Amino acid sequence: xxxxxxxxxxxxxxxxxxxxxxxxxxxxxxxxxxxxxxxxxxxxxxxxxxxxxxxxxxxxxxxxxxxxxxxxxxxxxxxxxxxxxxxxxxxxxxxxxxxxxxxxxxxxxxxxxxxxxxxxxxxxxxxxxxxxxxxxxxxxxxxxxxxxxxxxxxxxxxxxxxxxxxxxxxxxxxxxxxxxxxxxxxxxxxxxxxxxxxxxxxxxxxxxxxxxxxxxxxxxxxxxxxxxxxxxxxxxxxxxxxxxxxxxxxxxxxxxxxxxxxxxxxxxxxxxxxxxxxxxxxxxxxxx
Amino acid sequence: xxxxxxxxxxxxxxxxxxxxxxxxxxxxxxxxxxxxxxxxxxxxxxxxxxxxxxxxxxxxxxxxxxxxxxxxxxxxxxxxxxxxxxxxxxxxxxxxxxxxxxxxxxxxxxxxxxxxxxxxxxxxxxxxxxxxxxxxxxxxxxxxxxxxxxxxxxxxxxxxxxxxxxxxxxxxxxxxxxxxxxxxxxxxxxxxxxxxxxxxxxxx
Numbered sequence: 059x060x061x062x063x064x065x066x067x068x069x070x071x072x073x074x075x076x077x078x079x080x081x082x083x084x085x086x087x088x089x090x091x092x093x094x095x096x097x098x099x100x101x102x103x104x105x106x107x108x109x110x111x112x113x114x115x116x117x118x119x120x121x122x123x124x125x126x127x128x129x130x131x132x133x134x135x136x137x138x139x140x141x142x143x144x145x146x147x148x149x150x151x152x153x154x155x156x157x158x159x160x161x162x163x164x165x166x167x168x169x170x171x172x173x174x175x176x177x178x179x180x181x182x183x184x185x186x187x188x189x190x191x192x193x194x195x196x197x198x199x200x201x202x203x204x205x206x207x208x209x210x211x212x213x214x215x216x217x218x219x220x221x222x223x224x225x226x227x228x229x230x231x232x233x234x235x236x237x238x239x240x241x242x243x244x245x246x247x248x249x250x251x252x253x254x255x256x257x258x259x260x261x262x263x264x265x266x267x268x269x270x271x272x273x274x275x276x277x278x279x280x281x282x283x284x285x286x287x288x289x290x291x292x293x294x295x296x297x298x299x300x301x302x303x304x305x306x307x308x309x310x311x312x313x314x315x316x317x318x319x320x321x322x323x324x325x326x327x328x329x330x331x332x333x334x335x336x337x338x339x340x341x342x343x344x345x346x
Numbered sequence: 347x348x349x350x351x352x353x354x355x356x357x358x359x360x361x362x363x364x365x366x367x368x369x370x371x372x373x374x375x376x377x378x379x380x381x382x383x384x385x386x387x388x389x390x391x392x393x394x395x396x397x398x399x400x401x402x403x404x405x406x407x408x409x410x411x412x413x414x415x416x417x418x419x420x421x422x423x424x425x426x427x428x429x430x431x432x433x434x435x436x437x438x439x440x441x442x443x444x445x446x447x448x449x450x451x452x453x454x455x456x457x458x459x460x461x462x463x464x465x466x467x468x469x470x471x472x473x474x475x476x477x478x479x480x481x482x483x484x485x486x487x488x489x490x491x492x493x494x495x496x497x498x499x500x501x502x503x504x505x506x507x508x509x510x511x512x513x514x515x516x517x518x519x520x521x522x523x524x525x526x527x528x529x530x531x532x533x534x535x536x537x538x539x540x541x542x543x544x545x546x547x548x549x550x
Contacts, residue, residue, distance in 0.1 A: 109477065109519060111512055113546070114464040116471040118514065136464045139546035143512065143520050151512075151520045155548045169496040182495035186531075192460045194529060194543050220492075221503070221550075222529065227419065227495050 084127075084144045086154040092137045092191050093159055098127040100144060112140030112156070137193035158193035164201070166241045166248035173230045174257040175284055181205070181252065182227040185241040187219060194222040204240045207231055207254070230254055234286040256286035262337030264296070264330045272321045273298065273342050275328050279314040287314045292332060300326035408442070408484040410435045412502075417490035420497055430500065430532060433539040434488065438506075441465060442481040448473050458533070459542035480511040483523075488530075500539075502530040503550050 085099045100106070102123035110117040110129065114136040121127050123146065134140070137158045143151040165186040173180045183203060187195040201224035205213040212231045217224040224241075231237060231254055239250045260283035266275035275296050280288045294316035298305045301324040309318040320328065324344045330337035412431045414422035422430075433456065440452035444465065453465050472478055485507045492501040505527050512520040527550055531543035 114467040116468060116475050116477045118475040118477060137545050139526055145519055149519045167498060184494045184499060194545055196529060221501055223492050223501060
């Protein structure tokens, strides 16, 4: 009986020892940065299969237990959750996270590309810092936004990223012309351009005179309230009201002035409008 | 060595048997030719319904709740919220299909930019290594945390719970219920919202 027990105990201890020798475990990195090499350490002895499953990576390799497993920079380029799985008799797994590296580029979106002057909250921009592998950098960083027109700074603000995003919104400048918008982060710079154009016309005034073929009517140079000349192509609508009825002509501004020829033989009242702005009225007498 | 007589006897008996078999098969051949078109139609119908049920099941297993109260500086309109919810859910359904069956097609449409790049890369590497992933019982609690002033980008924080199974061929090598947090950037396209960035993070 005792002998049987001894044999049983011997077999039991041998099996346990063998199990201990081959029992595998793995230790993953506590934190890792995208594109940086790292290692997964293993315990035990014998051969096993190692799997790395993550964003952009799905690797399978034979490994020797007890040795470190090298994870190359290429395996770890995409930030996210990775799963290291080690299979011998059974499979063990452990997850770890790879975070974005240092900012290497800035994505910068600016709206709009063309804006009237002196319009409240008309210009906005959003910047996203990315590392060299295009992972969004979620660690807060300061992004400097700057609006410049003809070497004059219109707006400057440092904004700390929140959840990987920095943004601004501001009023457009007072002068028509190109504006340079810059987002910068350390030595990284992203630049966009927008065109500031004149706002609605201010004091739209017209003059008219009868000619042989009708009435020639034209505006004085059309400006907005800040003195910017309205861009070519802006439509001015002339309306002539006479004995024959009403006649309307749309004329585009060319070099600040809009002109139109209107057919009317009798006494005529002419008015002008551009957008929501009304101009003065003029009366032209009947054809002699 | 087989004697010649035996070969000949075997040949004769084989011929007799095959003749009998042909005779026996005749009625079934007739039946088959008569009912073959209906049978194939029936099988096609079954396959169609099976695939439809399968895709419905995959889609139905993705539950998404979207909260937009924290979003700013622009408020998220109801219609926009519904569109994002629909497209985000579809994106996860598509991703699950792509990773389970190692195919690129489901990734066309719901993803763009960097997200599409790494998803395609994942499928490629899975094809090479013979691995696949199965996402089931997906439950996403999504908070919109940023919606740009002009409405051209939205950032979502997704606390996703799902069952993830990793397979090497047909053998399951890992099987667990997990909670993973994702930072997501979505942008509007012509007819849908697409995921440009999908990045798992340890915490928000």
